[in-house]
Amino acid sequence: MTAIVEIRGLSKVYASGTAALSDVNLDIREGEILALLGPNGAGKTTLISIVCGLVTPSSGRVSVGGHDIVRDYRAARALIGLVPQEVSVEPFAPVWTTVSFSRGLFGRPRDDAHLEKVLRALALWDKRHARNNELSGGMKRRVLIAKALAHEPRVLFLDEPTAGVDVSLRREMWDVVRQLRDSGVTIILTTHYLEEAEQMADRIGVIDKGRLLLVEEKAKLMREFGRKRLTVELVAPLAALPESLAARGLAVSEDGTRVTYDYDTRAERTGIAHLLAAFAAEGIAVRDLSTRQSSLEEVFLRLVEENA
């Protein structure tokens, strides 16, 4: 697949001295959904802001559809739609005016049929004459998406599209994004929700402290995220693992009261049922069970160590 966005050696140091991005290289493929995952302050928004022209890079270059974002900014920006993190719309203007403004601003001729299609897809058609300040928070967020789609962009940036959004609306937004991808739009979304990246993305980029730690197919990355640890607390301490359990990759705590077992939640058989059956067969009494998923933070730490 060809890259629609090419980022090479991109760095940003703000006037305050904060290094928000360090030497980021990234190819975004046409037609994919790429999720940029990272904690707050990782540099996700800075990366998006540079590509969209809101922030001037300190070094490096970016091209969109083959157009350099500085030298050929008109052609590059015409291909991009941006949905910012903050919900900010002109409060007193009606929805239709707001969306028409976006289309005109991007130099596109009037096309009421297209705007109608966008508003209908986002369930805003009935609200087209309402002022923005009469809309609910979720509707305003959809107005932002409608504005970004008004000029028919090929690349859509969604900066934290579901931050502070309730669960039902979040699923609604995911459906909208999937429909957009199906219509051929390349989508880059930033998030700090693992679940969101998992639900939506074809590929996931992990970013932390301004560095892009990796970009990987979701399936591969999820195997990493999908590791879980089962801890079995025993009634009586074990002196040693019985032979039938020794081959299962278990670890026993020093005092012999806890046994841990690492497994992949995505594997066809996690082995938990067999394990517990084996405990019963050996007559080992279990006091309690707990499982813990490797947290995003742990994955980050591991990635940082690996990339140090």
Next chain:
Amino acid sequence: MNWRGVVTIYRFEMARFYRTLWESLASPVISTVLYFVVFGAAIGGRIEEVEGVSYGAFIVPGLIMLTVLQQSVSNASFGIFFPKFIGTMYEILSAPVSFYEVVIGYVGAAAMKSVIIAGVTLATSFLFVDVTIRHPVWMLAFLVLTSVSFSLLGFLIGIWAKDFQQLQIIPLMVITPLVFLGGAFYSASMLPPFWEGVAKLNPVLYLVSGFRWSFFGLADVPVGVSLLAVGVFLGLGMLAVWYIFRTGWRLRN
């Protein structure tokens, strides 16, 4: 050149003006009436004529200038400050429009509003005094150039301002005093020689003088100098716009 983008910004700004048309026009009309009552009737009773023109008619160009300067600065500064304040500026900055095109859209709309309000102010003054305009083309030229220059200044104030206080301070502390001291309600020649010299340091005097000349053929300074002053204003404003375009000052990080 993205003319469609320019026209879109212009129309959006004018739509804001039309949405609040009554408020936009009522305030300058009421101010004009008040100035006529206070300056025309009260002071006009004591000063009957200034250089052969009745005092009531004499203050008309100054009144219009006062309105145009205040309206240009406040409309243009608010026009660009508002998207900064509510956060919609991101769209302007990420659109395929150059900064010059953004300036043309916002300043064009602000200047047009000023010209419309000037027209309404002039029409209101016809109700009170008999005013003839000797050089209507020059009158329009001064009006448009002044509106554009001060809308540009307002635009720069809107970019510079970080809060509403800063947005208000220049019109309040600089523009209004300069207009009052710029011969809007008197001729500089009526002042003692020392103060006449001081008044001539005030750039607004040149604008009022040129504008008054287009009405009555009377001027404190030669009309060419007035025209030059407007040109210098416009030039300085454009220089500042060029600097912002180059550096992204107060707009891009």
